[in-house]
Amino acid sequence: MDRRWFGTLLLASALVLGAAEPPAKATLEYSKAVPVVDSVGEDQAVAKVIAPLALELRSSFGRELVRCPSGLFRGRPAEENLLGYWVADLMRSKAAQVLGVPVKVGFTNSGGLRANLRPGILKVGDIYEVMPFENELVVAEYTGAEVVQMVKDGLLRRAGEPISGVKAKVMGTPEKPEITVTWSDGSPIAPDEVVKVALTDYLLTSGDGMSAVRQGRRPITVGIPLRDLLLDECARLGRLKFPLLAPAGGRYEFSPEVAQAIRDRRKLSW
Amino acid sequence: MVRRVLFAALVAAVAAVSVPGQSQEAHGPVRLTLLHTNDTHSRIEPFAAGNGAYSGKGGIARRAALVKKLRSQLDHVLLLDAGDVFQGTPYFNRYKGALDYQLMSMVGYDAVTLGNHDFDNGVDALVAAMKEANFPFVNCNFDMSGAPALAARVKPWLVKSFPGLKVGITGVGVDFKGLVAPRNHQGVIWKDPVASLLQVVQHLRDVEKVDMVVVLSHLGFDMKGDAIDDQILARRVPGIDVIIGGHSHTFLEEPVKITREGGITTIFQVGFGGVNLGRMDFVFHQGSLKPVEAEAVKVQ
Numbered sequence: 001m002d003r004r005w006f007g008t009l010l011l012a013s014a015l016v017l018g019a020a021e022p023p024a025k026a027t028l029e030y031s032k033a034v035p036v037v038d039s040v041g042e043d044q045a046v047a048k049v050i051a052p053l054a055l056e057l058r059s060s061f062g063r064e065l066v067r068c069p070s071g072l073f074r075g076r077p078a079e080e081n082l083l084g085y086w087v088a089d090l091m092r093s094k095a096a097q098v099l100g101v102p103v104k105v106g107f108t109n110s111g112g113l114r115a116n117l118r119p120g121i122l123k124v125g126d127i128y129e130v131m132p133f134e135n136e137l138v139v140a141e142y143t144g145a146e147v148v149q150m151v152k153d154g155l156l157r158r159a160g161e162p163i164s165g166v167k168a169k170v171m172g173t174p175e176k177p178e179i180t181v182t183w184s185d186g187s188p189i190a191p192d193e194v195v196k197v198a199l200t201d202y203l204l205t206s207g208d209g210m211s212a213v214r215q216g217r218r219p220i221t222v223g224i225p226l227r228d229l230l231l232d233e234c235a236r237l238g239r240l241k242f243p244l245l246a247p248a249g250g251r252y253e254f255s256p257e258v259a260q261a262i263r264d265r266r267k268l269s270w
Numbered sequence: 271m272v273r274r275v276l277f278a279a280l281v282a283a284v285a286a287v288s289v290p291g292q293s294q295e296a297h298g299p300v301r302l303t304l305l306h307t308n309d310t311h312s313r314i315e316p317f318a319a320g321n322g323a324y325s326g327k328g329g330i331a332r333r334a335a336l337v338k339k340l341r342s343q344l345d346h347v348l349l350l351d352a353g354d355v356f357q358g359t360p361y362f363n364r365y366k367g368a369l370d371y372q373l374m375s376m377v378g379y380d381a382v383t384l385g386n387h388d389f390d391n392g393v394d395a396l397v398a399a400m401k402e403a404n405f406p407f408v409n410c411n412f413d414m415s416g417a418p419a420l421a422a423r424v425k426p427w428l429v430k431s432f433p434g435l436k437v438g439i440t441g442v443g444v445d446f447k448g449l450v451a452p453r454n455h456q457g458v459i460w461k462d463p464v465a466s467l468l469q470v471v472q473h474l475r476d477v478e479k480v481d482m483v484v485v486l487s488h489l490g491f492d493m494k495g496d497a498i499d500d501q502i503l504a505r506r507v508p509g510i511d512v513i514i515g516g517h518s519h520t521f522l523e524e525p526v527k528i529t530r531e532g533g534i535t536t537i538f539q540v541g542f543g544g545v546n547l548g549r550m551d552f553v554f555h556q557g558s559l560k561p562v563e564a565e566a567v568k569v570q
Contacts, residue, residue: 026302026482026511026552028536031525033546036332038316043334046376050314050331053361053369061360114358118320128360133390202451209448265494 061125065231066238071119072246074110077159078262080249083117083130084110084162087230088198089247092164094229095139095198098222103139104183104195105147106164107154109208112200113162122234122244131227135200140216145191148181153210155179159262160252161210164198169253174261184251200226300434300554304484305337306350308516309385309542311358312370317543328544334377336547341378344551346432349378352516352539353385353443353488356399366391367399375404380430383408383441383486385516386449393417393456408441408486411466416457427470429478435554438474441486442467444517445497463489463498464506471509481554482511490518491526491539504528504535512550515539525550 072083092106115129142150151168154161160168165184172178182188197216207214237244254262316329341347355374356367367388374382382405388396397419400407407424414421427440442463446455467485474480485503493499500515508531521541528535540546 026554028525028527028550029301029553030549030551031538032549033521033523033540034336034549036316036328036336036544036547038326038332040332040339041335042329042331043338043376046334046373047331049373049376053365054315057360057364125360128363129358132357132359132363205451205453206446207448 057125061123061128063124064238065122065124065127065234066242066244067120068117068122068244069119070246072117072244074113074116076263077265078252078254078259080252081110081160081162082246082249083113084108085164085247085249085251086244087113087131087226088162088164090229090233091137091198091200091226094224095137095196095222098224099139099196099220101196103198104165105142105197107150107197107199107203107213108162109154109200109203109210110158110161111208112202117244124231127227127230127234131230133202133226135202135226137198137222137224137226137229138201138204138219139196139198139222140204140219141194142197142212142216143191144189144193144195146212146215147195147197148189148191149212150197150210151181152179153212155252157209163251167251167253170258171255173255173257174266177255177258198222300346300432301344302346302348302432302435302437302482302552302554303340303344304348304350304512304514304548304550304552305340306352306514306538306540306548306550307333307544308352308488308514308539308548309354309519310351310370310544311354311387311542312356312362312367313359313543314361314369314373315359317545324543324545330373330377330544333544333547334373337377340549346435348380348430348437348439348484350439350484350486350514351379351382352486352514353383353441354387354516354542355382355385357387357390358543362390366395368402371399371403375402379405381406381408381428381439381441381486383488383516384412384424384443385488386444386446389446389450389454389458392454393420393458396420397423408439409443410440410470411442411461411463413459413461414457416459420458427474429474429480435482436478436480438471438478438480438483439486440467440470440474440483441488442503443488444490463487463503467503467507467510471507475509482552483509484512484514485510487513487515488517489515491515491520491522491537492518500537500539501526501528504537505530508532510535512552513537514548521546 072086074083075081088106088108092103096103113130114132167184169180170177203213204216313328314330317324317327319325337349355370356362400423406428409424410426430437445460471483474483487500490499500513519542520539522539525536525538538548540548
């Protein structure tokens, strides 16, 4: 084979190899997060499907329940989660009432509360927005040490998850925090003491990133969906003409340095 | 004879170059617009007053109008969603996601992936809602062998073809652990999205010969090292052109470009609740046969 044809063969091979190369690169020419606002108008076919369903939903979800003069808010990191405290208190008291046994702790996850309750007259739909999930109220047993760990897990996960029956202090610095977890009256938690904790079936089975929560033993299903618990309480207060007020705060206390670190979303080091 | 064989080889080689996977070669520059949403969370209607910056924004009837207008103005459009269509308003509680998928079908979605909240009522309820969807679902990192009805509805990847252009689309979902109750993802096992994508992207590139790879990701934009996120994906999986993200509800003002081996991966995510519609316009320039071996050829 002469050198000219050898060269041609090499070229042919090169082109075949080249054909297997990745294709042309796309160039991003324009991009935008286009706001979906009133001025874009509505697609009439889609709007036509929604209209009767919206009417039906408003009639059932627009039913008024109770006045909530100041609203209940989840708060920002390192702030009190008054909405969460209200839910945790209700979970704990309802579980104790239904089961007829002391339930020492109520514990839920702020990620499961999907909206704030804004000031004004609360409607059924508002409670659905707070608790859209089909979660059930359950009770499980934990040791005191596990309860403390649960609180610490919650501090790491979301700067403290909503809790009832327990309070926590995080003093010191983000690098060297000093954590104290006690019962809500300030008495110490005995590590070996076995207590009942009210929580949701979702938390018990998934943990929501908090491993201690999954260690609950002898679970009992109370038989009440969490949303129904909130709806019933609002309806009860409404019937009595009582307003829905914020529960007691003071369940988490942070040193200024730790609070700042939480607000800055810096990782704490315990 | 030798010359004839070699000539035939050359003709074959040139033919291979002119009809390769690079399907835009005969057409000149091709434009493609990706429209996208993520974490719409059953926000069928616009946000009501009292929702801060979101008040009065969103609404799927408006989204439909906007998409229709853009489709009428643009050549090639794909409408995509990065998951968490379900959960968030009473519409989901009442209609279990079927209404969301019905309306998304009317809007004309081309592909949708699954988020953790799409499993909120369990696998059977998800499959039931999917009956209202006329669009395909994509995911490559869920082992659905224990949930055959879902597996039948979700493809690991798909290819959308336009004149002069082939686009590969796949999806990845977030780890169920700590996010989805075990009973709600029964039969579905989460697998490492990086390992899953490495295989799928290679297949799309080498076998399907696509011009662009788009990943619909429900992993989150920046998980602060706690989990695999979109930025990690972009760096660890070569060959991804675009990641349309979700899960972290991140309102990106503009796409983020990650330089990785062999190119750039563009990541975009547009918050949540259907407040925004993402838009990215790409241009594919003609011919990219790289002269990588040219220097070895010395034609006498």
